[in-house]
Structure formats: structure tokens, C-alpha cells
Amino acid sequence: MKVLVVGTGYVGATTALIFAEQGHQVTGVDVDEKKIASLRAGKLHFYEEGLEELLVKHLQQQLIFTTDMEKAVQENEMIYICVGTPQKEDGSANLAYVEQVARAIGQYMNGYKTVVTKSTVPVGTAEKVTNWIAKAQTKPYEYDVVSNPEFLREGSALYDALHPDRIVVGASTERAFQKMRVLFGEVNCPYVETEPKASELIKYAANSFLALKISYINELARLCDSLHINVKDVANGMGLDKRIGTSFLGAGIGYGGSCFPKDVNALLNTAAQSSRPLTILAKAVQVNESQTLYALEKMEAALGGWKEKTIAVLGLAFKADTDDMRESPSLKMIHYLLQQGVTVKVHDPVAKYTGGGVLQCASVAEAIQGADAVFLCTDWAEYKQLDWGSLSKEMNQPIVLDGRNCLDAKQLREAGVQYYGLGV
């Protein structure tokens, strides 16, 4: 099938590449000429395992990139909207880019179109898109607006796209459902058909539930600290109940990224506007915000204060296998430490710190040299394999705060490290 993907940011580029891999004829369009030039040259503007290979593989055959929106709309019946929906100051999602695209589709369309929103958009957006298209139309061509949220995790986008837990399609007409069934063909996962509003809410509800799970285990981790219980054992024991599940019960310094914080706020905003506040979710946000502080206080007690201390922060990305630092807890940590007058040395295998005031180190050894403590903020595989016994000898004090509970506490303690986890 021919598919147009509007917006070639993380979601758009990934969607375009996956469709191309699935055998569709894909056009990616963007107003950003630099991005398009780079994609045409086979260069991806973000780090995501396996995707650049797909880009090079499909370029010019299954996949083309353009800035010509008019031609792109006219040549494609299936149009995916994948532009950004940044957070506004009040926590709601900014739909300005979605509106621009919807209006352009209305203006340029030359026949029937299926217009699909892939970006995470608030409940009621499909209706808005329908109206924006209608207003911009020069002729009353027919069209359907569909919601098909993405559930990809950064760092595992390719795997997730090829092995989805489910596909959700929200539409209002049988014609639209039919078009989407043709697009997806045979699928190896549950395929949920529902109304657009439900589909839009599913995405927010799912991400918010995962955020709740993380905040719940993080608060339990604090309780475990005071009761001297290992939260990992608790998470495992409770998670093995199939109704609970073991995933997203990893205690740590809290969730970050471009999705959870933004989506949770957007859902809170939607709920407040409907006079049905999601109080439990508001608490989860509070727990997430105070979790970093909890970790810092734990460290301050271990160090006996921040005065004249040097801290090595390992990991800047909000999670492993990505260079994305958006809403990363590590940045909150660094900000706090700098405010306390601490000397901060940072290392990340991929991400680079863009603010000032810290020493960016090229290796873990360089970051650790002479430090009073290590703060591990991202669970990179590289950090789990380090020889902490010999590395800690290069430190002023062998103190390690494992903000992701990803190191082997027993092994580190046996190697003479003063190990601290969260609930470990």
C-alpha cells in the first residue's frame, strides 16, 4: 500500500521505516529541509538501534523523503500524522502542528483520504482533525480520520514494532476500519477496533498506568529501606502474580523521557477539565518528583554532607540504549548537585551534557578518578560489566549509589564498595 508519513521526528521516521520494512511504499514529508536532506543521505537524526540500517536498505526503493506536502498529499490516500505534540505550560498537549497538517491535508486533497493520527493526542483530537480538514477543503472530498496510537519504546522501537502486544485502531466508519485492515494485513497480535476517543484514551491510560506502577514500587522501595527488606525480592514475588506482572516494577530514581511525564500531565489535564480528577495519578507524579530527592538525601547522609565533594554521574540518558535526555532524572540530579556547590563529572556512552558547569568525561575511569561517590543514573549494559573492585580504588571514597538498582549489590559490597540502592 502507499503510505504518507507527515513529520519525520522520532515517531514519524520510525513509523515510516517500519512500514517500508513491512513492504509498503512510503513517503516521508517534513517542513524541515535539513532533516529531509539528512534522511535522503541515509542518516538518521537520532540514535535507535537497527533503524539506520533500515533507512539505508529501503531508501529510494520502498522509501522516499520530500518537503513537497502538496504533491505528497495528492499522491497518497493513506496519510499518517506523526508531528510533535509538545507540552504546554498548563500540562496540556499543544496541537498546533497537528492542526497545521490537518489544514494542509484539507487544502491539498484531491480525492478520498484516510487520515491517521499516530502522535499521542488528547481525547477528542480526531474530531478536531475532522473539523480542521473540513474547514480547509476547497472541494467536499470524502475522508476518514482514524486514531492508531504508537506504543514503541525508545531503544526497542524496532523490536516493539515487529512484535507488538496489540494494535489499536479507532475509527468511526466501516470504510476506515476496512482500509486499516488492508494496511496491517495479517497480524500476529490482538487487533483492537474501537471508536477514536477510546483509542486516544488507551494510549494515555496505558502510559499512565506504567508510570503508576513505577511510582508505586519506588514508594515501596523507600518503605523497604526503613524495614531493611530488598525491594527486588518484593517486586519479583508480587510481579509473578500474572494479574500484576513483573515488568515496570524496577525501583530507581524515577521515570523520565519524552512520553511518560508529558502523557501523564496531559491525562491529568484532560481529567481535570472533565471535573473527574485522577487523584491517584497526581500522587504518582509527586512520588516521581520526590524520588530523585530521596536518592540525593540518602547519598548526602552517606557522604556526611556535600561540602567540597566530587561526584561522578554515570549515565545521562533517561534510560539505556538511547541518547535521549528529555526529562531525564540524571539532569535533576546534576542540577541539584551543582546548586550544592559539588564538583560534577559526567559520563554517558552516547548522550552528551549540553549545560555548563560539569566535566564531561570520555571514559568511566576518567569520571570516577578522585570522586567521593558515584551516582549511577542510567542502566547502560556497560556499567553493569565494570570491575567495581578495582575502579573504586581510584575514588576518594568507594561510595556507589545505584539509581537503577541494576548492579550486583552483593558483589560490590564484597569488593569493598559502600553500595546503596533504592530499597536494596
Ligand code: UDX
Ligand atoms: C514509553 C512506553 O513504554 C511506550 O509504550 C510509549 O510508546 C512511549 O513511552 P519510553 O518513553 O521509550 O516508552 O520508555 P520506557 O522504557 O517505558 O521507560 C520510561 C521511563 O521509566 C524510563 O526513565 C525508565 O528508566 C523508567 N522505568 C521503567 C523505571 O524507572 N522502572 C521500570 O521498571 C521501568
